[in-house]
Amino acid sequence: MTILLAIFALPLLALIFGGILGFASIKFKVEGDPIVDQINALLPQTQCGQCSHPGCRPYAEAIAAGEDINKCPPGGEATIEELANLLGRDILPLDAEHGEEKEVKLIAYIREPECIGCTKCIQACPVDAILGAAKQMHTVIVDECTGCDLCVEPCPVDCIDMLPIETTVQTWSWERPKPAVELIASEHQPLRAEAVS
Amino acid sequence: MSISRKLYSFPGGIHLPENKLQSLGLPIQSVPLPDKLILPLQQHIGAVAKAIVKAGDLVKKGQCLAQPQGFVSASFHAPTSGTIVEIAEHEIPHVSGLSGLCIVLQPDGEESWCELQPIADFNAAAPAELVEKIRQSGITGMGGAGFPTSVKLSPPANAKIETLIINAVECEPYITADDMLMREQAAGVIEGVLILTHILKNREAIIAIEDNKPNAITAMQHALTGLSEPHCIEIAIIPTRYPSGGEKQLIQNLTGKEVPSGKPPLHVGIVVQNTATTYAIHRAISHGEPLISRIVTLTGEALNKPGNYEALLGTPIEHLLQLAEIDNKKLSRLIMGGPMMGFALDSTELPIVKTTNCLLAANSAEYPEPTPANACIRCGACAEVCPASLLPQQLFWFSMGGELDKAEQYNLADCIECGACSYVCPSRIPLVQYYRATKGELAQRSADLKQSDHARDRFEFRESRLAREKAEKDAKRKARAAASAKAQAAKKAAAALAEKEGGAPATGGETDMVAAALARVEAKKAEAKKTEQKQDVESTTEQKEAVTESVEAPSKPQDPS
Numbered sequence: 001m002t003i004l005l006a007i008f009a010l011p012l013l014a015l016i017f018g019g020i021l022g023f024a025s026i027k028f029k030v031e032g033d034p035i036v037d038q039i040n041a042l043l044p045q046t047q048c049g050q051c052s053h054p055g056c057r058p059y060a061e062a063i064a065a066g067e068d069i070n071k072c073p074p075g076g077e078a079t080i081e082e083l084a085n086l087l088g089r090d091i092l093p094l095d096a097e098h099g100e101e102k103e104v105k106l107i108a109y110i111r112e113p114e115c116i117g118c119t120k121c122i123q124a125c126p127v128d129a130i131l132g133a134a135k136q137m138h139t140v141i142v143d144e145c146t147g148c149d150l151c152v153e154p155c156p157v158d159c160i161d162m163l164p165i166e167t168t169v170q171t172w173s174w175e176r177p178k179p180a181v182e183l184i185a186s187e188h189q190p191l192r193a194e195a196v197s
Numbered sequence: 198m199s200i201s202r203k204l205y206s207f208p209g210g211i212h213l214p215e216n217k218l219q220s221l222g223l224p225i226q227s228v229p230l231p232d233k234l235i236l237p238l239q240q241h242i243g244a245v246a247k248a249i250v251k252a253g254d255l256v257k258k259g260q261c262l263a264q265p266q267g268f269v270s271a272s273f274h275a276p277t278s279g280t281i282v283e284i285a286e287h288e289i290p291h292v293s294g295l296s297g298l299c300i301v302l303q304p305d306g307e308e309s310w311c312e313l314q315p316i317a318d319f320n321a322a323a324p325a326e327l328v329e330k331i332r333q334s335g336i337t338g339m340g341g342a343g344f345p346t347s348v349k350l351s352p353p354a355n356a357k358i359e360t361l362i363i364n365a366v367e368c369e370p371y372i373t374a375d376d377m378l379m380r381e382q383a384a385g386v387i388e389g390v391l392i393l394t395h396i397l398k399n400r401e402a403i404i405a406i407e408d409n410k411p412n413a414i415t416a417m418q419h420a421l422t423g424l425s426e427p428h429c430i431e432i433a434i435i436p437t438r439y440p441s442g443g444e445k446q447l448i449q450n451l452t453g454k455e456v457p458s459g460k461p462p463l464h465v466g467i468v469v470q471n472t473a474t475t476y477a478i479h480r481a482i483s484h485g486e487p488l489i490s491r492i493v494t495l496t497g498e499a500l501n502k503p504g505n506y507e508a509l510l511g512t513p514i515e516h517l518l519q520l521a522e523i524d525n526k527k528l529s530r531l532i533m534g535g536p537m538m539g540f541a542l543d544s545t546e547l548p549i550v551k552t553t554n555c556l557l558a559a560n561s562a563e564y565p566e567p568t569p570a571n572a573c574i575r576c577g578a579c580a581e582v583c584p585a586s587l588l589p590q591q592l593f594w595f596s597m598g599g600e601l602d603k604a605e606q607y608n609l610a611d612c613i614e615c616g617a618c619s620y621v622c623p624s625r626i627p628l629v630q631y632y633r634a635t636k637g638e639l640a641q642r643s644a645d646l647k648q649s650d651h652a653r654d655r656f657e658f659r660e661s662r663l664a665r666e667k668a669e670k671d672a673k674r675k676a677r678a679a680a681s682a683k684a685q686a687a688k689k690a691a692a693a694l695a696e697k698e699g700g701a702p703a704t705g706g707e708t709d710m711v712a713a714a715l716a717r718v719e720a721k722k723a724e725a726k727k728t729e730q731k732q733d734v735e736s737t738t739e740q741k742e743a744v745t746e747s748v749e750a751p752s753k754p755q756d757p758s
Contacts, residue, residue, distance in 0.1 A: 040653070043649075044645075044649050045648075045649035045650070045652040045653040046649075046652065047652065047656045055656060056653065056656070057653075057656075057657075126656050126659065127652050127655040127656050127659065128655055128658075128659050129655075144651075144652075144655065146649075146652045167293075167295065168295065168297075169239065169289070169291050169293060169295050169297055172293040172295060173636070173637020173638070173640065173641065174292075174633035174634045174636075176596070176630070176631060176634040177570075177630045177631060
C-alpha cells in the first residue's frame with residue numbers, strides 16, 4: 001500500500017513542480033542575453049571596430065559566443081582583466097594584430113581651414129560627434145568624440161588630427177609620488193646592460 | 198555666556214607647533230593699490246564664471262565683472278575702479294600650476310564705487326531675497342574650498358536646519374586671518390550670524406573657536422553681550438587639536454553627530470559657514486558691498502614684517518610679499534594656504550583669490566626639503582591619528598598597487614587630506630599624496646565610465662537612426678514600385694477596354710500606322726524618282742525631312758516602359 005502511495009505521490013509532486021517551473025519560464029522569461037550586456041558594459045565603447053566587429057556590442061555578442069577577449073586595444077590590459085574576471089577565462093596578452101594600447105587618450109580635431117566639406121567623416125563617425133553639411137566646414141564635438149580614428153581614413157584632404165586632450169584645472173589630478181629608490185641617486189640600480197659592458 | 202556647552206570629541210588628531218604668534222603682532226594692515234589686479238574666472242568650486250566685460254572697458258569699484266554660469270558657480274566684482282586691460286590666460290593659484298582665463302584690471306586710483314544697494318533691515322527681507330543678494334555678491338566659502346555660499350544656504354524645502362555652526366576654529370598652524378578678523382570686526386561677524394539665522398531659521402547657532410585664541414574669544418563674547426535683541430547664538434570653545442576645523446570633525450566635536458559618508462552636513466540638519474564668509478555676508482547685506490577683498494595672513498621666517506593684510510582680490514602675491522618685507526635670500530619655499538594642506542607656488546606673479554587665507558614664506562629650517570621615504574614598518578601610527586577613522590596603511594597599499602576598487606571599499610573618498618597621517622609617519626611616507634593620486638584615478642575612472650555609457654547611447658541611437666532611415670527608404674521605394682505597377686495595370690485595363698469596344702488593338706494600330714507611314718514613304722520615293730529629273734536636290738531633302746517627321750509622329754504617344 002505504502003509503495004503505491006509513494007508511486008503516486010512522486011509523479012504528483014513532479015507535476016506540481018513542473019507546472020511551477022513552466023509557469024516561471026514563461027512569466028519571468030529573460031529578454032535578450034544578460035551576459036552580453038555585462039560584457040558590453042566593460043568594453044570602452046569607442047565603437048572603433050579594431051576588434052573587426054562593427055562596434056562594441058557586436059564584439060560583446062561575439063565574446064559571449066566564445067571569441068577571444070584580447071581584441072580590444074582601446075580597453076587594453078585593464079579591460080582584458082575585467083573581462084577575464086567576469087567570464088572566468090584566462091588573462092591573455094593584447095592581440096597585436098588588432099592594434100596597440102595607446103598611452104594617452106586621443107581626440108579628433110579637424111583643421112578647419114582645410115576642410116572641403118565632403119561629409120565623409122560625418123558618415124564614418126560611429127557616435128555622431130562631427131557636425132557639418134555638404135560644402136560647409138565640419139567640426140568635431142570634442143566632448144562626444146571617443147577617439148576611434150574612424151574619421152581619419154576617409155578624409156580626402158587629410159585634415160583630421162588625432163591629438164591628446166589638454167589637461168585643465170578641472171581634469172588635473174595629483175601624480176603618485178616617486179618611490180624612494182628613484183629619488184636617491186646612490187640607490188639607483190645600474191642597468192644589466194651597463195653592468196655587463 | 199554659554200561657554201559650558203557640552204563638547205564631544207572626534208577620533209584621532211594631532212598637536213602641532215602653532216606658530217601663530219609671528220603674525221599676531223600687528224593689527225590688520227591695509228594694502229596700497231597694486232599696478233594691476235589679476236582676477237581668475239574660476240576662484241570657486243563649480244562652473245567657471247562668464248566674463249561680462251571686455252578689454253578696454255572702464256569699470257567702477259564693486260561692478261560685476263563675471264556672472265555665475267549655472268547653480269554651483271559664483272560671480273565676482275571689480276575690486277577697484279579702473280580699466281580692463283585684457284581677458285587672457287594667466288597662471289592661477291592652483292596646485293597644478295596650470296593657467297586659466299583671467300580678467301586683468303588696471304586700477305585708476307580713484308576708488309570710485311558703483312551704486313551700492315544695501316538691505317537696510319534684513320529682518321524685514323525675505324530669506325530668498327537675502328540668498329539672492331549673497332549670490333549676486335559673489336560670496337564663496339573663504340576657508341579653503343571655495344564652495345558658493347548661496348548654494349549652501351538654499352537647502353531643499355523639506356530639509357530642517359537645526360544648527361548653524363560658524364567655523365572660527367582656524368586649526369592649521371601659522372594662519373591667523375580669522376583670529377584677527379574676530380578681534381577687530383567681532384560685531385560684523387555677529388551681524389553676519391544673525392543674517393544667516395534669519396535665512397536658515399535654525400534653532401541654535403554655535404560659533405566654534407579654538408582655545409588658543411583668547412583675544413578673539415573675548416572680543417566675540419563682548420560683541421555678543423552687547424546685542425540688544427534676543428538671539429540663539431553661543432560661543433563654544435574647543436580644545437586645540439588639528440584638524441578640529443575640518444567640517445565633519447567640527448560637527449562631531451560640537452554635536453556628537455557623524456555626517457554620513459558622501460552626504461553634506463545638511464543631512465544631519467547642520468550648516469557650517471566660515472568666519473570670514475560670515476563677515477562677507479554682513480558686508481554684502483548691510484553695506485551692499487560685494488566680495489572684493491579678504492584678509493590674508495603673511496607669515497614665515499623669510500618675512501621681516503609678518504602680519505595680516507587686507508588685500509583686494511587679484512592683488513599679485515609679489516606686491517604683498519614686498520609689503521611684508523620679504524628676504525629672498527631666506528626664502529626656501531612659498532606656500533599658499535597652511536603648512537598642512539597648502540600647496541607650494543612656483544611664481545610670485547599669481548594673484549590672491551577668494552580662498553587665499555595665508556601665504557607662508559618659509560625658510561629652509563621651517564620647511565625643509567622632504568627626505569626620501571622609507572618602507573612602511575606597519576606601526577599603525579597613521580590609523581591612530583586619522584580623524585576620519587580610516588585605515589591609512591591599507592589605503593597606502595591599495596594606492597601603491599593601483600587597487601582602485603579596494604581603495605573605494607575602504608572609503609578613500611572620506612579622507613579629508615588633512616595630512617595628520619603623513620605628519621606622524623616615522624618612515625616619512627607622503628601618504629596624502631598617494632591618496633590624492635588615487636582619488637584622481639578614481640575620479641578619472643568614473644568619468645571614463647560615464648563617457649563610455651554616453652558613447653554607447655549615442656552609438657545605439659545612431660544605429661537605430663540608420664536602421665530607421667533605411668526602413669524609410671525601403672518603404673518609399675516599395676511605395677513607388679507599387680504605384681508604377683498600379684499605373685501599368687490601369688493602362689493594361691484601359692487597353693483591354695479599348696479592344697473590347699471594337700477598335701483595333703492599340704499595338705496593332707500602331708504597327709498599321711508604321712506600315713502606312715512606310716508605304717507613304719515608298720510612294721513618295723517612287724514619286725520622287727519620277728520627278729527627280731525635273732526637280733532639284735533641295736526639294737528632295739525637304740521631302741525626306743517630312744518623312745522623318747511622319748515616322749516619328751505616331752511613336753510619340755507610346756509608353757516608354
